[in-house]
Amino acid sequence: MGNQNPLAYDYTVAKLFLFTTVLFGIIGMTVGVLIAFQMAFPELNYLFGEYATFSRLRPIHTNGVAFGFTVSGIFASWYYVGQRVLKVSMAESKFLMTVGKLHFAVYVLTILLAVVTLFMGITTSKEYSELEWPLDLLVVVFWVLWGVSIFGLIGIRRERTLYISIWYYIAAFLAVAMLFLFNNMAVPTAIVSGHGDWFHSVSWYAGTNDALVQWWFGHNAVAFVFTTPIVAMIYYFLPKESGQAVYSYKLSLLSFWGLMFVYLWAGGHHLIYSTVPDWMQTMGSVFSVVLILPSWGSAINMLLTMKGEWQQLQTNPLIKFMVLGSTFYMLSTLEGPIQAIKSVNALAHFTDWIPGHVHDGTLGWVGFMVIAAMYHMTPRLFKKELYSKSLMETQFWLQTTGIVLYFSSMWIAGITQGMMWRATDEFGNLSYSFIDTVVVLHPYYTIRAIGGLLYLVGIFIWAYNLYKTIKVGRDLSDKEINVNASPMSAN
Amino acid sequence: MFHWLEQRPFFFAVGVFLTVSFAGLIEILPNFAEQARPTVGTKPYSGLELAGRHVYIEDSCNACHSQLIRPFKNETDRYGMYSLSGEYAYDRPFLWGSKRTGPDLMRVGNYRTTDWHENHMFEPTSVVPGSIMPAYKHMFSKVADLETAYAEMVTVNKVFNVPYNQPITMKDGSTETVKLAETFDEARADMLAEAKLIAADMKNQDVKDAVERGEIPQIVALIAYLNSLK
Numbered sequence A: 001m002g003n004q005n006p007l008a009y010d011y012t013v014a015k016l017f018l019f020t021t022v023l024f025g026i027i028g029m030t031v032g033v034l035i036a037f038q039m040a041f042p043e044l045n046y047l048f049g050e051y052a053t054f055s056r057l058r059p060i061h062t063n064g065v066a067f068g069f070t071v072s073g074i075f076a077s078w079y080y081v082g083q084r085v086l087k088v089s090m091a092e093s094k095f096l097m098t099v100g101k102l103h104f105a106v107y108v109l110t111i112l113l114a115v116v117t118l119f120m121g122i123t124t125s126k127e128y129s130e131l132e133w134p135l136d137l138l139v140v141v142f143w144v145l146w147g148v149s150i151f152g153l154i155g156i157r158r159e160r161t162l163y164i165s166i167w168y169y170i171a172a173f174l175a176v177a178m179l180f181l182f183n184n185m186a187v188p189t190a191i192v193s194g195h196g197d198w199f200h201s202v203s204w205y206a207g208t209n210d211a212l213v214q215w216w217f218g219h220n221a222v223a224f225v226f227t228t229p230i231v232a233m234i235y236y237f238l239p240k241e242s243g244q245a246v247y248s249y250k251l252s253l254l255s256f257w258g259l260m261f262v263y264l265w266a267g268g269h270h271l272i273y274s275t276v277p278d279w280m281q282t283m284g285s286v287f288s289v290v291l292i293l294p295s296w297g298s299a300i301n302m303l304l305t306m307k308g309e310w311q312q313l314q315t316n317p318l319i320k321f322m323v324l325g326s327t328f329y330m331l332s333t334l335e336g337p338i339q340a341i342k343s344v345n346a347l348a349h350f351t352d353w354i355p356g357h358v359h360d361g362t363l364g365w366v367g368f369m370v371i372a373a374m375y376h377m378t379p380r381l382f383k384k385e386l387y388s389k390s391l392m393e394t395q396f397w398l399q400t401t402g403i404v405l406y407f408s409s410m411w412i413a414g415i416t417q418g419m420m421w422r423a424t425d426e427f428g429n430l431s432y433s434f435i436d437t438v439v440v441l442h443p444y445y446t447i448r449a450i451g452g453l454l455y456l457v458g459i460f461i462w463a464y465n466l467y468k469t470i471k472v473g474r475d476l477s478d479k480e481i482n483v484n485a486s487p488m489s490a491n
Numbered sequence B: 001m002f003h004w005l006e007q008r009p010f011f012f013a014v015g016v017f018l019t020v021s022f023a024g025l026i027e028i029l030p031n032f033a034e035q036a037r038p039t040v041g042t043k044p045y046s047g048l049e050l051a052g053r054h055v056y057i058e059d060s061c062n063a064c065h066s067q068l069i070r071p072f073k074n075e076t077d078r079y080g081m082y083s084l085s086g087e088y089a090y091d092r093p094f095l096w097g098s099k100r101t102g103p104d105l106m107r108v109g110n111y112r113t114t115d116w117h118e119n120h121m122f123e124p125t126s127v128v129p130g131s132i133m134p135a136y137k138h139m140f141s142k143v144a145d146l147e148t149a150y151a152e153m154v155t156v157n158k159v160f161n162v163p164y165n166q167p168i169t170m171k172d173g174s175t176e177t178v179k180l181a182e183t184f185d186e187a188r189a190d191m192l193a194e195a196k197l198i199a200a201d202m203k204n205q206d207v208k209d210a211v212e213r214g215e216i217p218q219i220v221a222l223i224a225y226l227n228s229l230k
Helices: A012-040 A042-046 A054-086 A094-119 A133-155 A164-183 A189-193 A207-242 A249-271 A278-290 A292-305 A317-340 A342-348 A353-382 A389-422 A434-439 A442-472 B002-006 B009-027 B029-033 B047-058 B073-079 B114-122 B146-160 B184-200 B205-213 B218-228
Strands: A186-188 A201-203 B167-169 B175-177
Touching: A012 A042, A012 A054, A012 A094, A012 A353, A012 A442, A054 A094, A054 A133, A054 A164, A054 A207, A054 A353, A094 A133, A133 A164, A133 B009, A164 A207, A164 A249, A164 B009, A186 A189, A189 B146, A201 B146, A207 A249, A207 A292, A207 A317, A207 A353, A249 A278, A249 A292, A249 A317, A249 B009, A278 A292, A278 A317, A278 A342, A278 B009, A292 A317, A317 A342, A317 A353, A317 A389, A342 A389, A353 A389, A353 A442, A389 A434, A389 A442, A389 B073, B002 B009, B009 B029, B047 B146, B047 B184, B047 B218, B114 B218, B146 B184, B184 B205, B184 B218, B205 B218
Parallel strands: none
Antiparallel strands: A186 A201, B167 B175
16 A cells, blocks of 8 residues: 555544544543542532532533543544545545535534533533533534545545445444434423523433433443444554554454444443333343453454564554553453443442443543544644654553552442442441441542543643644655654654 | 445445344333333422422532432332332433432432421531532522423423323322413412422521512522422
């Protein structure tokens, strides 16, 4: 490839999304660290009136990192990877170029409005689906624009066979569209009654049905935002960076179609011992366990791609990020099914073990993959050598330490909490009042917040390194970057 | 077959879509045939309670408090009878939460009182030493949005047939009716009457004065909602 291909890819839109990935990463994770410290030190709730309480900030954190940082990263990678594996440049189609820019504009507008409205307390309360209906409509617009971009680019492609990454982007686009539409079905109250706030709406579903749809969405938003597009990234960036071919095509097939079929069933594991029908809870448990197969299939396929080339782990920090990301993916896709087993869920549900699980997946897998992808793309987008390898090493170890502190403290906190809630004395009375189970967690909340802070420092180092690369990195514009390992300066 | 699909994006996309839709078709749809039926004694929310529920949502109380009692002895000992599906028949959205940083609130109306909530929301550690919950002092001055609550009552009544103005059978066999007023002014007067009963049990003079003036601070609506959780 490469050398004999004179095609000039147009990365205008990829660059725009690269900036928002970094920006929303910083904002979302700073808020995350703040609310983590609030749980250890509640005085921090009063920094700026009603707007800085834990409860107002929590949706801003989750939306900021999921739909700001991660989704920006996904879009940035799409506008980079898409052209390259389809062998077509955005510059070849004015239409697709316009769609791409419009996509970015509507997306940024939506995220900014989301931050403002969430600060104001305008929320539907549904987790990861908090935005009210006018913003939901904007989400639909930019999502459709992304779809136009995907299928438009595919329509004019030169490479006939769709590479594995493209499968995963297509899946992410379709599944999120379906889930988002169903979960956000709501009736705007002002339109029906002629009274009250115009943006207020009431859910189409009630009670148990509402919970069922919400967690069918909630779980699969994880699947199709935090998993499939990230798998798309690793299938492109790891083979590229390492110069190795994907280990097994058959394993890719099994993992992809297996994931598509199995994932959607598993949402019921959020509702174990709730009032949804028992058979659905059991289905949720069983399919969660089955889900280990396709998840580990992808992860193992990636790890084995490094077969015979493990020394790169020592020399290239980008490989480190991706290999450890893959390993965290295996860890969290084993941990999730364990928590979905009914007896374990009885202990784990409602405790801090759950955010612990979420974060070894998001910080270790999603975060590391997005970080690595942006590091790989930046020298090629701007024709500059990466500013500092040693900073990347520092970032890697700070963040890895942060993740370990985060999940280990939350494991202990969660199990402690769960055990104390159910503890009884010799007469069968509850041993602890609820507040006992809160006070005891203080050290773990502190450790978690410090872990989060280390990760955030790493994010700042990443942002600084990318900034310096673009500003003062050694100029490579006179040569094609054909090497696999990203060019980086040793200092 | 897979090679064939990988060269035909349209059929590939259709294949993916069918595969991901399968679980939803089998798991989600059948449950909707089963209409959410309220249990005996479950009433729709009154206007003030609904306004309070909006305050609960505005400040994302559900980020830390669940409303779902699981069928375990330690939970029923702590919070009361385990939850039944029909008890949520009028909950749009559901507020089960996913994390218990604080205790469950499904039946908080059974064991906490208006004055307890008043103290707790103003300064949580005054009633629960060691609490890490933030104080919600702004609820004592910010006024509840009654009109949006009324709008929601009208909407759920029109669109989802929520039974306002109809006798509802209670557990002891008696009936109760939750009123949906014809006009907002009338609804407002009803909410104010309800708010006065709650303000009478409160000590904060600013709140009492506001209710006298005909304004309902958020805290009053929130307490009306919390007291209704039984």
